[in-house]
Amino acid sequence: MVTMISIRRPISLVGIAFVFSTLVLYILAPNTIQRHNSATFSSSWGTSRYNPPATQNTSITSINDQKLHVLLPATRSNIHLCKTLLTMAILGYPNPTIVAWEDQDHADGLLGGGSHFAKITRTLDYLSDPERRKQDGFDDELVLMLDAYDIWFQLPPDVLLSRYRAVLEDDHARVAHRMGRAYANEGINSQVVFGAGKRCAPNLITSIACYPVPESPLPADIYGGNTDTAVGTSPWSSFRTRYLNSGYIMGPVGQVRRVLERALEKLEECQNRKAASFDDGSGRSDMCYHGSDQSIFVEMFGEQEFYREVMRRHHRSRVVDDVLDRVVPGRAGANPPPTHVEQVPVRDILEPAFTHQEYNKTHLPEKPYEFGIALDYWSLLGHQTSNAVTDARYILHDRRVSQQVKKLKKFDCVPKTDVFALPTDLPAELPLPWMAGSWPDLWEAMPLYTEVCIGTVPVMIHHNSVEKWQRERQWSETWWYGRARMLLEERRREGAEMLVKGLRTDRGSVLRWEHMCPKAAESELFGNEKV
Numbered sequence: 327m328v329t330m331i332s333i334r335r336p337i338s339l340v341g342i343a344f345v346f347s348t349l350v351l352y353i354l355a356p357n358t359i360q361r362h363n364s365a366t367f368s369s370s371w372g373t374s375r376y377n378p379p380a381t382q383n384t385s386i387t388s389i390n391d392q393k394l395h396v397l398l399p400a401t402r403s404n405i406h407l408c409k410t411l412l413t414m415a416i417l418g419y420p421n422p423t424i425v426a427w428e429d430q431d432h433a434d435g436l437l438g439g440g441s442h443f444a445k446i447t448r449t450l451d452y453l454s455d456p457e458r459r460k461q462d463g464f465d466d467e468l469v470l471m472l473d474a475y476d477i478w479f480q481l482p483p484d485v486l487l488s489r490y491r492a493v494l495e496d497d498h499a500r501v502a503h504r505m506g507r508a509y510a511n512e513g514i515n516s517q518v519v520f521g522a523g524k525r526c527a528p529n530l531i532t533s534i535a536c537y538p539v540p541e542s543p544l545p546a547d548i549y550g551g552n553t554d555t556a557v558g559t560s561p562w563s564s565f566r567t568r569y570l571n572s573g574y575i576m577g578p579v580g581q582v583r584r585v586l587e588r589a590l591e592k593l594e595e596c597q598n599r600k601a602a603s604f605d606d607g608s609g610r611s612d613m614c615y616h617g618s619d620q621s622i623f624v625e626m627f628g629e630q631e632f633y634r635e636v637m638r639r640h641h642r643s644r645v646v647d648d649v650l651d652r653v654v655p656g657r658a659g660a661n662p663p664p665t666h667v668e669q670v671p672v673r674d675i676l677e678p679a680f681t682h683q684e685y686n687k688t689h690l691p692e693k694p695y696e697f698g699i700a701l702d703y704w705s706l707l708g709h710q711t712s713n714a715v716t717d718a719r720y721i722l723h724d725r726r727v728s729q730q731v732k733k734l735k736k737f738d739c740v741p742k743t744d745v746f747a748l749p750t751d752l753p754a755e756l757p758l759p760w761m762a763g764s765w766p767d768l769w770e771a772m773p774l775y776t777e778v779c780i781g782t783v784p785v786m787i788h789h790n791s792v793e794k795w796q797r798e799r800q801w802s803e804t805w806w807y808g809r810a811r812m813l814l815e816e817r818r819r820e821g822a823e824m825l826v827k828g829l830r831t832d833r834g835s836v837l838r839w840e841h842m843c844p845k846a847a848e849s850e851l852f853g854n855e856k857v
């Protein structure tokens with residue numbers, strides 16, 4: 327048989343020998359990243375592990391050892407800011423700094439008179455402050471910047487830290503697998519985590535912000551046959567989380583500063599832009615969608631992903647890798663299968679077949695578009711409620727979901743399981759000091775906001791749904807409702823800075839708790855809870 331072939335086509339034996347020896351070399355090559363990933367990922371490309379990333383002891387850090395700056399861009403106080411602050415106070419978060427307080431800049435034509443602009447510039451001022459930068463290790467301290475009016479915390483800061491590490495571990499494994507050799511060669515190392523949402527918004531789907539973005543790593547069947555289609559309560563409700571949402575950003579100070587510096591450049595560039603070449607004629611994309619900070623970060627993520635694909639290709643050998651892809655399906659760095667943007671196929675993510683915003687495909691060794699941005703796909707840090715209100719429920723983890731959620735509506739996901747185990751990274755030694763006494767002292771006995779489609783319990787609930795009234799309706803469903811006043815008073819006795827001294831602003835003034843959240847707010851915050 328072999329003789330016959332060698333007589334008829336002597337070249338092919340040489341070819342086979344070449345491929346074989348290369349294959350052996352590749353397999354023997356000490357590429358730990360590829361090894362690590364072939365163990366973590368199932369063999370077919372793009373298939374995700376069904377389970378969320380493990381959150382247990384991922385280099386557990388305590389808030390006592392790791393400095394965390396919490397920045398809240400807020401121009402004024404109202405009941406919604408009070409709710410955010412209250413949840414931070416009772417859980418023992420570091421005292422946040424209020425950024426852009428009473429700020430009034432009137433940039434014409436920009437959203438909220440440029441308040442989105444302030445979110446970027448004033449946060450950047452904080453991170454770039456010369457006095458802070460003089461302090462040793464400032465750039466490695468963590469910063470969490472979040473929307474002030476629609477985020478509640480339900481788990482303590484130590485969990486936030488371990489979740490942040492879990493998101494990055496998961497991201498490193500997935501991206502290393504996707505990029506193959508390019509991952510190590512280019513030194514990719516994401517550190518800045520953003521929230522994730524279902525819709526590429528407000529950007530146009532034909533823009534760089536949307537078409538190169540990788541598919542979601544979430545299970546492909548969470549909404550049954552409706553998954554990733556427009557069939558649902560809204561045209562986006564059955565999509566898996568995939569796109570960046572800027573409701574919260576967490577990362578090392580130095581890395582977040584780089585991200586914000588670039589965002590500011592883009593914002594300035596937008597202000598001078600008219601009739602952008604990639605606009606759809608609506609003028610919507612000019613000036614970055616009227617100065618929406620979200621649109622800028624979404625675009626930065628799209629650019630990053632576009633150039634990560636450029637890098638992946640750059641570090642492949644066309645002949646060898648193409649052959650090996652056939653021999654070892656789903657190997658690290660393999661050519662990806664087509665993706666879809668709102669159900670429209672994208673066969674080549676650098677050059678989709680539909681009319682799109684063109685980008686230069688040249689490999690750039692200095693990596694100007696690489697910002698180390700990772701997304702919190704599994705809602706380990708926070709859950710975006712936009713197009714996702716029924717994906718999450720306040721449930722007790724010691725009894726069946728079916729007893730607690732009476733009726734599923736037509737398009738609701740079927741909860742992943744009927745009895746959810748508690749997340750393994752909750753503070754193990756209960757009761758925590760503030761849970762002592764006659765109050766239910768176990769997490770099981772607390773209604774935890776749980777993403778029931780995938781089974782995660784987020785640290786933060788980000789009410790970015792258009793159903794803003796959910797912030798009123800859901801407040802009384804939380805575990806702290808009815809005991810919040812007691813917990814707050816306990817924190818005050820402990821001397822919590824936010825309650826005793828007040829909140830600092832980025833300009834050095836101090837805002838007293840009583841002024842931020844006056845008596846008039848109490849009935850909404852505490853319900854009928856007695857003093």
Ligand SMILES: *[C@@H]1O[C@H](CO)[C@@H](O)[C@H](O)[C@H]1NC(C)=O
Binds near residue numbers: 382383
């Ligand atoms: C994780 O934590 C558990 C419980 O504290 C412990 O039993 C286990 O050995 C730890 N695992 C690792 C890999 O550190």
Ligand SMILES: *[C@@H]1O[C@H](CO)[C@@H](O)[C@H](O)[C@H]1NC(C)=O
Binds near residue numbers: 686687688
């Ligand atoms: C793309 O960028 C490279 C490097 O900056 C440049 O040499 C090339 O001319 C560009 N190509 C196009 C089509 O603009």
